[in-house]
Amino acid sequence: MSTHDQERVLPNQRRVVVIGGGLSGITAAIALKRDLNFHNFTIYDRADALGGTWKYNVYPGCRSDVATHFYSLSTDLNPDWEESHVLQPQLLAYWQGLADKYHLSSHVQPNSDVTEVAWDDEHQLYHLTIRDVRSGEVRTDEAHVVVSALGALDVLSYPPELDGVVKTFKGKQFHSARWDDSVELHGKRVAVVGNGCSATQLIPYIVKDPSTHVVSFCRQPKWIAPAANFKYSNFSRWLFRNVPFWTRLYRWILYFQLEMIYFYVMGGGQNSMLRRIGEQTLRNYMKSKTPESLHSQIIPTIPLGCQRIILDYGYLESLRARNHELNFDGIAEVTETGFITKKGETFDFDVIIMATGFVVDKYPLNVKGINGKSLQDYHAEHGGPSAYRGISTPGFPNFYMFAGPNTATGHGSACYMTEVNTDYIMQMIKPVVDGNVASFRPSDRATDAWNESLQKRLSTSVWAYCSSWYRVDHDKKILVVWPGTLTEYWWRLREPIWNDFKVVDGERWERTRRGAGMELVLKICAVLMGAASMLLWRAS
Incomplete structure (x- = not known):
């Protein structure tokens, strides 16, 4: 100190x-x-x-x-x-x-x-x-x-059925939340386990290298919405810096936008009409960004908002890349060289990235x-x-x-x-x-x-x-x-x-608190009585 x-x-x-x-x-x-x-x-x-x-x-x-x-x-x-x-x-x-x-x-x-x-x-x-x-x-x-x-x-969360990633797999492996910069991905076969927020943010970056072949292993499809990310212009930043309350007003606008999302998506029961409209909007968006051959795999059947909604920072476009493939078959076994899926298909990898979230x-x-x-x-x-x-x-x-x-x-x-x-x-x-x-x-x-x-x-x-x-x-x-x-x-x-x-050991504090509360009540009563007396005086 x-x-x-x-x-x-x-x-x-x-x-x-x-x-x-x-x-x-x-x-x-x-x-x-x-x-x-x-x-x-x-x-x-x-x-x-x-x-x-x-x-x-x-x-x-x-x-x-x-x-x-x-x-x-x-x-x-x-x-x-x-x-x-x-x-x-x-x-x-x-x-x-x-x-x-x-x-x-x-x-x-x-x-x-x-x-x-x-x-x-x-x-x-x-x-x-x-x-x-x-x-x-x-x-x-x-x-x-x-x-x-x-x-x-x-x-860090490591699903029990995949503990072989740490115990059995002989290649390089790490969790996305402990990214290992020393592991070279260029020219490597890479498995990414998971399709939540972390996976969908990192995959577009690693598939940019065409020599890196990526297989994404997914448990179930997720609702994915446009990120609406944009750069602020110099003029906007000037307004934030120099116009009183402009930044705070902008923050309030963001606040109310998020509250509207609650009423639009999270509010209501399972069959909310507003949510159904939102689901159809996102279906159309997801289909517009991806090959038709993947549509049956990537469109969720769960209600929108039931899981965390993923924002799309290039993930859907990455599904068009020749060096990126999806697999929803489920992992049955971890081997020394990779995975065997529940359909019996064998995959060999140099690197496994566990984007499996947190406990x-x-x-x-x-x-x-x-x-x-x-x-x-x-x-x-x-x-x-x-x-x-x-x-x-x-x-x-x-x-x-x-x-x-x-x-x-x-x-x-x-x-x-x-x-x-x-x-x-x-x-x-x-x-x-x-x-x-x-x-x-x-x-x-x-x-x-x-x-x-x-x-x-x-x-x-x-x-x-x-x-x-x-x-x-x-x-x-x-x-x-x-x-x-x-x-x-x-x-x-x-x-x-x-x-x-x-x-x-708070007896004195309790008495002080209650006394302050009683004082407030008496003040309110005095104001009300004064107002009533004034009304009676004017009426007379």
């Missing part, structure tokens, strides 16, 4: 640990300093630098599928984005630039893997175990509040709450990850999660949801770091009511009608998506419902 920040840390001041240095961790750290004027915190991250997803994912063509002016913080708008959906290097530079702007480097412990977080009920704090990823050295730390900013795109239905960190109960045990009891408002969990005081259960959207921005989460978490943290409360934990009653309401809505939503990574084991409980609009999410989390929490 810098000398300047050390001077701001008071003796015996409460302490906060943020686990993860991606966009959520950076956003939380900024809010601690800027909104709470709090400096006694540390960010632990496994990587050697901040950046999270945008540091790890460096495959060719990597970018966010959300317009960049909305994939950034509302408090730190950037008028100089070069295009509507920028590539990974610009996104990484933006987030690392924010870390520099807010002087976060002195709070960061890189190459530090937090392996365990255990609650000490007697002392009302967490004990953390941290392993140095380079030396293996283990050290400990303590914190009154722990913020988990690991994100959903953290643990989202199992929380990766060993967290122990009251009486030593683990977070994983709690999730198992509830049929998969479950939390109060997606952020906190009964039995785990002062432990807050970003990208928690049912906090993502099929149409919005992770940055927006992170900002909403951040505002909420800071309201929860403030009484603790101010020394007015020892801990908060949500009640079982409130948590169960929240999740029962969510799952009831999700059971009749578009996400209930297909298998996807939004669900536990791809076909059980829907754990990833929020069932409503971005606006509703903000409204629900605009402030904590304090009565839903169990408070420890």
Whole structure:
């Protein structure tokens, strides 16, 4: 921690640990300093630098599928984005630039893997175990509040039936989220497993080399929409830089466009008329971009919006390339030289790229709450990850999660949801770091009511009608998506419902809070009585 920040840390001041240095961790750290004027915190991250997803994912063509002016913080708008959906290097530079702007480097412990977080009920704090990823050295730390900013795109997914890619295959192999630049693809036979966002972004780049022969192994077809990516003109960027509120107005336009997508695609039941119109529009688009011989393979039969909609950055055109072929037969066996499909066809490869996504239905960190109960045990009891408002969990005081259960959207921005989460978490943290409360934990009653309401809505939503990574084991409980609009999410989390929490050592804070509430009620009554008296006086 810098000398300047050390001077701001008071003796015996409460302490906060943020686990993860991606966009959520950076956003939380900024809010601690800027909104709470709090400096006694540390960010632990496994990587050697901040950046999270945008540091790890460096495959060719990597970018966010959300317009960049909305994939950034509302408090730190950037008028100089070069295009509507920028590539990974610009996104990484933006987030690392924010870390520099807010002087976060002195709070960061890189190459530090937090392996365990255990609650000490007697002392009302967490004990953390941290392993140095380079030396293996283990050290400990303590914190009154722990913020988990690991994100959903953290643990690489390798389907169990394809574990032979790592154990058996003798060629080169790697996951798309850990792209290996040392592997030469020129003149090689390459298998890409998966046809989600990562695969459809990287394939157009690697098939540009006609000497690279690519076979894409796909489980099922995906809905693919035009990316509508474009470069901003110099005049547009001048407006963003120089006209007051122009950038913010543009961001609001993007916001409302995304909300319209919710009503057009995600809203309604399985047989929504608007969704059917959207499906026909995309069928026509996909057919117009691809050879007729592939149409029966690539057009999905699942409802539009049931899975993540893929944006087309040249993927459909790449299906016309002579050095790119699709295979939907399924992989039956991994051999030393490649794959055998379920139809018995043998494929030999030099390189296998696993674009198989991430594990989202199992929380990766060993967290122990009251009486030593683990977070994983709690999730198992509830049929998969479950939390109060997606952020906190009964039995785990002062432990807050970003990208928690049912906090993502099929149409919005992770940055927006992170900002909403951040505002909420800071309201929860403030009484603790101010020394007015020892801990908060949500009640079982409130948590169960929240999740029962969510799952009831999700059971009749578009996400209930297909298998996807939004669900536990791809076909059980829907754990990833929020069932409503971005606006509703903000409204629900605009402030904590304090009565839903169990408070420890917060009697004075409780009295002050209730007194403030009563004072507000009395003020409103006084205004109403004054208005009534004025009306009666005028009437007389």
